[in-house]
Amino acid sequence: KRNLPLVRVIADSFRRHHPEVPFYVLLTDQPEGYFDPAAEPFIVLTLDDLDVGALWPACFTYPRQNMEYAATPSLLAHLLNLHARVVFIKQESLVVGDLGYAFEALKTNSVVLTPHLLSPPEDVERELNVLLAGTYNLGFLGLAAGDETSRFLAWWQERLIDHCVRDVARGTHFEQRWVDLAPGFFRDVFVARDPGANVGHWSFPERVVEVHGDRVTVDGAPARLMRFSGYDPDEPQKVSRYSRMTTADIGQAALVFDRYRELLMAAGYETARHWPYAFDRFDNGAPILECVRTMYTNLDDQARSFGNPFQTGRSNSFFRWLMALVDGQNGPFPVTRFWYGIYKERPDLRQAFPDALGADREA
Incomplete structure (x- = not known):
């Protein structure tokens, strides 16, 4: 629940571009009176709403962040019982453009993935870091209802019950690196190579972000999703705790980071950051x-x-x-x-x- 301000920001930005699409949030916590889920402008689901089954003990065995990641397949399976196509976006994000390309791709594909890198970087260390974290960034994921998707989610959830951890020696990075196997295991997996589809600290400096008023472009193409993985509003000059870059290194993308910080503060970040985690x-x-x-x-x-x-x-x-x-x-x-x-x-x-x-x- 301490991430509620992040959710408010991403939900509001999503509605600006897709007001006709319902927005769901999974709370892997308990409100405990700190906020009223019914008063929020989105649908709040809890673990009680999902068929989590064997995942329940993970509330005890996993710390907060791991639990959030581990519940992802169960959330998506639940939503695909309600809707034919679903896009999943992690909370530390800002929708800055139309996501229609993903919904369109899901008419003929089961899964839509976005890679961290779209071309070989000059520094081999960048590639080595991505190999440790996973080829695809799961801050965005698209799914279409169907047997192949159900098989994918069942497999993924089974793995995350005990193995949603960062263990470099064993080749795991929470929920993310498991999905490196998905294109080989499952049919109809579409890899989106749109430079603006999923932009985060891993995108710099190769991808160039420009801001034109309310419009954001990446390498001249429309930006769709900006991600702020590892960003700390208390250290706004740092792009991410996972990167050595500062906002001085990323050009006009820094303007988007500044705007994101302003939105977080307006959404109650300073208050919610002190809320306890029920588990x-x-x-x-x-x-x-x-x-x-x-x-x-x-x-x-x-x-x-x-x-x-x-x-x-x-x-x-x-x-x-x-x-x-x-x-x-x-x-x-x-x-x-x-x-x-x-x-x-x-x-x-x-x-x-x-x-x-x-x-x-x-x-």
């Missing part, structure tokens, strides 16, 4: 640390015996298991599974106290 804490208010998520994940099948991992009141809850003594010894220096889990996650502690449950227990 960051147990039902008793105790925070869920990253190491706790890791411990739960590592339990594999045993984790199912706890039921809802957020609930703390039951005698067999995960929280009570976490607070129990790791070895049953309740002497002068008890060690809970929680603290022992932190110990195992910290190489410095393991080196300083190699025998935590024995000779180093008192320390």
